[in-house]
Amino acid sequence: MTAPLLEVENLRTRFHTPDGVVRAVDGISFTVREGEIVGLVGESGAGKSVAGASLLRLVEDPGRIVGGEVTFKGETLVGFPDGRAEAGDGSGDDADDRWRDDVLSAEAIRRRIRGREIAIIFQDPMESLNPVFTVGGQLREFIELNRGLTQGRARELAVDMLREVGIPEAEDRYDDYPHEFSGGMRQRVLIAMALACEPSLVIADEPTTALDVTVEGQILELVADLQAKYDTSFLWITHDMGVVAEICDRVNVMYLGEIVEQADVDDLFYDTSHPYTEALLDSIPRPDRPVDELDPIAGIMPEAIEPPDGCRFHTRCPDARAVCTEINPDCRPLDDAGRPHRAACLKHESVFGAGYRESDPIENEAAGGFDVGRTEEGTDD
Amino acid sequence: MTERPATASGDGGDAGDAGYPTSPDQGETLLALDGLTKHFRNDGGFLSGLTLGRDVDGLVGIDREWVRAVDDVSFEIASGETLGLVGESGCGKSTLARTILQLVQPTAGDVYYKGRNFAEMGREELRRQRRDMQMIFQDPQSSLNPRMKVGRIVEEPMEAHGMLDAEGREARARELLERVGLDPQHYNRYPHAFSGGQRQRINLARALSVNPDFVVCDEPVSALDVSIQAQVLNTMADLQAEFGLTYLFITHDLSVIRHISDRVAVMYLGEVVELAETEELFEHPRHPYTEALLNAIPVPDPRAPGVRGRLEGDVPSPIDPPSGCRFRTRCPELIVPGDYDLTPAEWANVRAFARSVDRHEFEAESELAVRREFFGNAEPDGEAGRIVDEAIARLLTGEWDGAAALLNESFADRSICARGRPDYEVEPERDVDRHFAACHLHRDGTPPD
Numbered sequence: 001m002t003a004p005l006l007e008v009e010n011l012r013t014r015f016h017t018p019d020g021v022v023r024a025v026d027g028i029s030f031t032v033r034e035g036e037i038v039g040l041v042g043e044s045g046a047g048k049s050v051a052g053a054s055l056l057r058l059v060e061d062p063g064r065i066v067g068g069e070v071t072f073k074g075e076t077l078v079g080f081p082d083g084r085a086e087a088g089d090g091s092g093d094d095a096d097d098r099w100r101d102d103v104l105s106a107e108a109i110r111r112r113i114r115g116r117e118i119a120i121i122f123q124d125p126m127e128s129l130n131p132v133f134t135v136g137g138q139l140r141e142f143i144e145l146n147r148g149l150t151q152g153r154a155r156e157l158a159v160d161m162l163r164e165v166g167i168p169e170a171e172d173r174y175d176d177y178p179h180e181f182s183g184g185m186r187q188r189v190l191i192a193m194a195l196a197c198e199p200s201l202v203i204a205d206e207p208t209t210a211l212d213v214t215v216e217g218q219i220l221e222l223v224a225d226l227q228a229k230y231d232t233s234f235l236w237i238t239h240d241m242g243v244v245a246e247i248c249d250r251v252n253v254m255y256l257g258e259i260v261e262q263a264d265v266d267d268l269f270y271d272t273s274h275p276y277t278e279a280l281l282d283s284i285p286r287p288d289r290p291v292d293e294l295d296p297i298a299g300i301m302p303e304a305i306e307p308p309d310g311c312r313f314h315t316r317c318p319d320a321r322a323v324c325t326e327i328n329p330d331c332r333p334l335d336d337a338g339r340p341h342r343a344a345c346l347k348h349e350s351v352f353g354a355g356y357r358e359s360d361p362i363e364n365e366a367a368g369g370f371d372v373g374r375t376e377e378g379t380d381d
Numbered sequence: 382m383t384e385r386p387a388t389a390s391g392d393g394g395d396a397g398d399a400g401y402p403t404s405p406d407q408g409e410t411l412l413a414l415d416g417l418t419k420h421f422r423n424d425g426g427f428l429s430g431l432t433l434g435r436d437v438d439g440l441v442g443i444d445r446e447w448v449r450a451v452d453d454v455s456f457e458i459a460s461g462e463t464l465g466l467v468g469e470s471g472c473g474k475s476t477l478a479r480t481i482l483q484l485v486q487p488t489a490g491d492v493y494y495k496g497r498n499f500a501e502m503g504r505e506e507l508r509r510q511r512r513d514m515q516m517i518f519q520d521p522q523s524s525l526n527p528r529m530k531v532g533r534i535v536e537e538p539m540e541a542h543g544m545l546d547a548e549g550r551e552a553r554a555r556e557l558l559e560r561v562g563l564d565p566q567h568y569n570r571y572p573h574a575f576s577g578g579q580r581q582r583i584n585l586a587r588a589l590s591v592n593p594d595f596v597v598c599d600e601p602v603s604a605l606d607v608s609i610q611a612q613v614l615n616t617m618a619d620l621q622a623e624f625g626l627t628y629l630f631i632t633h634d635l636s637v638i639r640h641i642s643d644r645v646a647v648m649y650l651g652e653v654v655e656l657a658e659t660e661e662l663f664e665h666p667r668h669p670y671t672e673a674l675l676n677a678i679p680v681p682d683p684r685a686p687g688v689r690g691r692l693e694g695d696v697p698s699p700i701d702p703p704s705g706c707r708f709r710t711r712c713p714e715l716i717v718p719g720d721y722d723l724t725p726a727e728w729a730n731v732r733a734f735a736r737s738v739d740r741h742e743f744e745a746e747s748e749l750a751v752r753r754e755f756f757g758n759a760e761p762d763g764e765a766g767r768i769v770d771e772a773i774a775r776l777l778t779g780e781w782d783g784a785a786a787l788l789n790e791s792f793a794d795r796s797i798c799a800r801g802r803p804d805y806e807v808e809p810e811r812d813v814d815r816h817f818a819a820c821h822l823h824r825d826g827t828p829p830d
Contacts, residue, residue: 043606168694168740182695183470212469212633214692217677221691239607242636242679265683283611285640287678288685290660294640296611300576 004031005200005233006055011068011078013047013054020305024050024063026257029331032201037227037234039244039265042254043280045301048237051254052203054078055235056114057106072118073200079103116146119194123206125186129178135189136162136174139196146197161192165222184215191222198230205237220247241284245269250340253277256312257304259331262342273334273343275319299365311346314364319347321359329354410496411460411595411627412481417490419451419473419480423700446700450476452651453490460594463621463628465642465659467635467674471696473651474631478597481629482514483507494595512542515588519600521580525572531558531583532568538591557586560623562616578609582616589624597629602637614641635678639663647671650707651699654820658813665810667818670708693736706821709798716821718795726759731769735788738772738781745776768792797821 013025024047032038040048053059055070057078070078079100104113114120122128130138136158143161144154155174162170165188178186187207194202204223208216224247227234236248244251244265251268253261253276261274272278282295299316302308308315314324324346331344332351346356423446450473458464468474479485481492483499492499494514499507515538518524525534535554539545545553555565561582572580581601588596598617602610618641621628630641638645639659646656647670655668666672673692694711697703703710717728734755737743745751751773752760761769768791775784793799798821805823809816 043608163742168742171741184695213635214469214673214677215695216679218691220679240679241607241681245681245683245685246679269681269683280608281681283608284681285611285614285636286681287636287639287663287675288680288682290663291640294611294615296615297608300578300609301606 003033005034005073006032006235007069007071008055009069009071011051011054011065011070013050013059013063013065016062016064017305022304023257023307024304025054026304026307027068028252028254028257028259029068030252030259030262032233032235034200034233035227035231036249037236037247039248039251040235040237040254041239041241041244041251041280043239043301045256045304046254047257047304048254049205052120052205052235052237055203056118056120057109058120072113075113076100076103077109077113115142115199116197117199118201118203119197119199121187121190121194121202121204121207123209125183125190126178128190129186131178134175134177135181136176139189139193142193143196157196158192161196162189164226165189165192165195166218167192182215184211184218187211187215187219188222191219191226195226195230195232199232201233201235203235203237206239208243209238209240216243223247241281242287253280256301256307258312258344260313260344262331262340264340267339267341271341273341273348274313274345275317275347276313279316279318311344314362316365319345320362320364321346321356322362323354323356323359325362327352327354408462409460410457411494412458412629413493414455414457414481415491415493417451417454417477417480417492418449418488419476419485420488421448421450422446423448449651449699449702451480452702454648454651454653455490456646456653456656458595458627458629460627461621461625462643463630463641465638465645466629466631466648467633467638467645468648469633469674469696471699472648473699474648475599477648478516478599478629478631482511482516482597509542512538512591513593514595514597515591515593516597516599517581517584517588517601519603521577521584521604522572524584525580527572529571530568531563531570531572531575534572534583535586535590538587542591544591553590554586557589558583560589560620561585562612576609578605578613581605581613585613585617585620589620589626592624594625595627595629597631599631600633601630603632603634610637617641635674647674650696650702652707652819653817654708655816655818657809657816657818658811661809661811661813661816665816667807667816667823668708668820669712669714669822673713694740703799704794705797705799705801706803706819709793709796712798714820714822715793716796716798718792719797720795721761721765721792722763723761723765724759727761727765730756730759731761731765731788731792734769734772735785735792738776738788739785741781745773748773748777751776765792797824 008031009029010027011025012027015022015024028051030038040051042048050059050063054065055077057065059065065078067080068078069076079102081100129135139158139161140151140154143149143157144151149157159170159174162173167173167185167188181189208219211219220243226232238244248265250264252259253274255276261268261277268277269281272281279297283297285291285294297316302315310325310328311317312328314320317324327346329344329346329352331342334341334343334348334351346352346354349356454477466474466477476485480487483492494510502510532551532554535557536550539550539553544550555568558567559565563579563582572583575583602613605613614637620626630638632638642659644656644658645662646653647668648654649670655662655666655671662671663675666675677692692711697710706712709715715732717723723731737755743754760766768787772784772788775787803819803821805818805820807816807818807823
């Protein structure tokens with residue numbers, strides 16, 4: 001087993017809004033090893049994108065990283081002095097005095113880590129490319145700045161990279177503007193940019209979600225090829241279980257700011273151990289076989305401002321019992337067999353020993369009630 | 382599933398009052414398209430269509446381009462069925478829906494609804510007919526007026542069509558809210574108090590308020606999270622059974638299509654390329670584009686075989702679509718022109734070579750290097766061989782465009798795929814009536830009647 005490249009320990013990020021504090025990421029821990037593609041899966045509002053941004057301290061106001069530790073290749077990107085973790089001193093994440101002494105400065109992250117060691121690919125390529133500069137020019141400048149090459153050499157490399165990610169007539173397209181590229185081609189350009197500095201880790205935030213399925217197929221295949229060639233690690237953020245099954249080695253499933261299950265991809269699908277993951281898998285129509293009736297997850301995801309007490313999924317969980325309303329389980333290893341399978345569910349009585357078996361089932365949205373999808377918040381007038 | 386009291390579909394008091402045709406029986410043709418076509422003028426701006434120059438008549442020429450969004454589409458939808466319409470962005474599926482509903486004027490072709498041709502209806506009659514056909518859009522946020530309470534939103538179409546009195550409308554709105562899985566108490570709330578899935582339910586209630594027979598659903602669940610998507614899909618299926626609705630369900634998501642449709646039509650670049658009963662289509666696709674689409678979907682099963690036929694290239698522009706079969710420029714099964722005698726391996730090499738030349742994917746260093754790269758295992762001889770030789774010669778002098786043109790004219794353009802528009806019925810594999818596949822591979826089959 002290879003050493004972890006990235007280690008995330010109990011990371012917490014909050015947003016201070018007029019309505020209250022949103023606990024977008026609430027104590028997640030995971031690792032990414034060399035050459036691995038690790039999935040971070042969840043529905044919208046689960047906190048997966050904020051988690052990705054937090055790794056590079058890219059969270060914007062009013063968001064703040066308030067706790068936990070992130071280390072990458074032995075260097076600390078996020079870390080707090082003892083007892084200072086949640087000090088609300090009002091300074092932003094860029095203020096270096098918030099962090100412990102051994103944490104890299106914002107300047108060091110910008111110069112040494114971002115782009116060079118850890119690259120990010122976002123969902124919407126149009127937002128990441130500047131519409132008033134040519135595609136080739138942007139790629140060249142990026143390479144020039146990050147790899148310290150001459151302009152001429154950077155240009156050659158830029159053309160090579162464009163060709164490598166499958167842009168036809170790369171030499172001619174070099175001087176085109178982003179709007180002259182199709183969505184799939186723009187995403188290829190961003191992949192070229194992400195890989196141009198041969199980073200060790202790429203954080204890919206829903207990079208294929210906006211693309212058509214045949215284009216998505218092309219991009220996933222491209223990523224697999226490039227990953228094999230450069231041995232790059234990926235943190236792949238997505239809501240799509242199909243994409244997860246296709247490219248991920250290991251998966252973290254997020255629900256309301258927490259990781260509820262963590263497993264090798266095969267175990268996640270064939271030895272599913274958290275009711276949320278199970279519900280997620282049951283609710284998707286299948287492209288490969290007919291499904292008579294979809295079994296949706298009852299209700300809607302509660303607000304992260306006031307997450308339910310106890311297990312956060314208990315309001316929608318078909319397996320919920322009284323004890324689930326009191327104890328919020330952490331994500332624990334399920335057996336000692338050495339398999340890296342963790343789940344945060346009290347129904348694994350032998351692991352948690354919280355008295356789940358004797359506890360009474362509870363009435364919740366999954367237990368029927370009126371019908372699916374009713375609001376509880378909102379005001380009658 | 383919640384038990385629902387029986388009313389609404391049967392409460393035909395409001396449907397019958399204005400003398401509308403009654404619902405046709407299940408299975409009868411509700412809607413028929415005959416050669417429906419919609420072209421848009423690609424004006425872009427005030428002066429963009431003008432060309433200055435001597436090569437046009439006079440000094441200023443008018444150069445109008447037409448975007449052929451929908452081209453000669455014919456099919457029928459039976460009462461009570463769900464026809465899935467699937468295709469990638471830009472294939473014309475949303476334009477087709479809008480043209481069917483006469484929200485945009487067709488360029489050519491006819492739409493028959495319950496046997497009557499829209500083109501022959503007057504404005505007032507068309508307006509009344511619209512009540513019977515409703516539409517639901519992708520973005521539940523922007524299709525609801527944020528300043529209107531939910532009750533008003535649901536009642537508005539009834540008001541516009543002069544249905545019921547105020548009291549009756551309110552009662553019906555409350556009932557519909559319950560039917561779509563919302564709380565009737567939500568009548569007085571504003572849309573912002575609802576989640577995306579709930580907003581789509583409000584849209585459903587609004588569409589159903591005027592008691593339509595036909596509902597066009599344009600990507601209704603694409604913006605929703607998977608768990609919410611499943612809830613809404615189930616509700617839509619329940620409502621269909623309860624109200625006897627006919628759906629035209631448009632989406633790019635093949636999994637959703639497989640789940641909800643009775644029959645599926647696949648669109649590519651403005652044309653329907655394949656149409657068959659859902660399982661027939663998914664299990665026995667007969668058009669290479671459908672096959673490519675099906676192979677491209679990531680299957681939520683890590684043990685599924687990871688063979689993924691990659692579809693090369695991008696969709697061509699609908700302004701100047703390829704002749705003959707529009708998919709031929711990307712088709713992995715392009716038919717070898719009858720002029721040449723090529724083995725399958727030779728033909729594959731010729732096509733790979735032509736594509737790489739067209740995309741300028743390599744540098745031509747020497748004749749030998751090019752031959753080794755592209756024709757290592759099989760090199761054509763005879764007439765085809767001479768053309769390849771000539772193309773390589775042009776590459777070595779830097780004439781990439783010339784070489785690409787030569788290869789195109791000599792090979793791809795001479796294929797039957799480039800010459801005639803394919804239009805075939807194939808023998809279904811399953812026990813179903815018909816299977817349409819617009820691919821010349823099936824030219825031994827029969828043309829549709």
